Amino acid sequence: MSKKNKIAAALILFLATITTFFRWYIFEIELKYNLLLSVISITVLSFTWFFFRKLYGYLDKKMPYDKGIFKRLFLQIIITLIFSNIVSRIVYQIGINFINFQDLINEQFTNLAQVAGISSEILLVILLNVAHFSYYSLEKWRENALRASNLEKEKSDVQFDNLKNQLNPHFLFKHLIKSNRVFVFYL
Template sequence: MNQKNKIVSLIIAFMVCISTFFRWYIFHIELKINLLLAVVSANVLVFTWIFFKKLYAYLDRTMPYDKGIFKRLSLQIIITLIFSNIISRIVYLIGTNFITFQDLINQQFTNLAQIAGIASEILLVILLNVAHFSYYSLEKWRENALRATHLEKEKSQVQFDNLKNQLNPHFLFNSLTSLDSLIHENPTLASEFLRQLAKVFRYVLQNKEKGLVSLETELNFIKNYVALLQTRFGESLSISFNISEEFLDLHIAPVTLQILIENALKHNTINQANPLTINILTHEDYLIIENPVQLKKQVETSNGQGLHNLKSLYSFLSEKEVLIEINEMFRVKIPLI
């Protein structure tokens, strides 16, 4: 039984209990007859709920509110009014023909009581239909909000995947250029360089479809990547790690570190006169990547969307957001999951 049916069952049970109590307290109806009326009431309420449920489901399919709220509500109210009138007449006939308190019913069934009863019935039907419309609208809003969230998440994932795929052309070109010079200068180092390059691309291929990887797995990959960068930049680039072991089992999106290191290399000057130092550390469930700000005068092939896409992706992966701080140091804080 779903949550909605449980709530309706509790409401029906409550209504039956209350009506049974009032029949005993106000009209002093004997127990046997009161229990019989309680059974009749329960069956009527259950049947009414089933009818309304089927009716609303049918109209939701054939005449949704989106195609005309007034037309749908008008038809719905008319049908429910007819149904409730028929049910009330049937219940009244049962009461007058089979229950032994005819005089009491006739006493209570005055013209004023009939008018009040009809008005109450109309009001109840209108409120019931308005309640259903409100519930229907709320569910549609939730569905649309959920769909929008999923679309935004898919968009962020696509953008992030494109970001990961940027590794291939630029990084491969620079790596092959470095490898070409090493083959003649130091064949042993060239062989080691090629093995590290293969490990880097194997990691990207194996994890490109994964949503998350452990920090330890990402660090093992990034150390191979850093080794390739050291071969390319030499002493002009220094990357240090200060990672607490307690965080190694936590998770991040794959190639997050590679993207952030590439971002630092893309935007900052790196040469012997201006060496670049990148620090990677952990603090309070955050992975922190920081480097001094020594910006290039001009950055090629940069649309400024890399960090934005990363922040957007992590907004779906974690309740904590990606934090970016810029002063003398450029610092990015990635929430560990």
């Protein structure tokens, strides 16, 4: 498992743990329902992570940031907003159809809760896209720094080889013959 996937898995487990705690502490949801919601959360977050990785990989190949940052970010944000909206609607339908806590949903699902949910989706999508752009930019910066370092090393190696060749007597002799210079030595 790559370092990036390990970080994502740890983050998913952390988020699932935090949400499980809040559902228990704030909403006082029964343990069996809370654990079921935790499994659903982990599944949805894992599926979302997989979808975003594939989407970003596809967009990195077809529409790299170098060809238009704002166009790419706009498209990326729109796609991720649509995806997260669809997933949240599916999870909501699962919640009200399969889990018997309709009273809690009716009590908590107010207009304010809807606005907070939509706002948190938008904020999460924007943060996710900014994080991806930051990571992408950092990787490009590292690649460019490594390339510049390699070019500097090559330049130094070529300069060193040129200096060595200038001190080599065979090089000097061949160079003198090519330049048609004749030296006469007098005793």
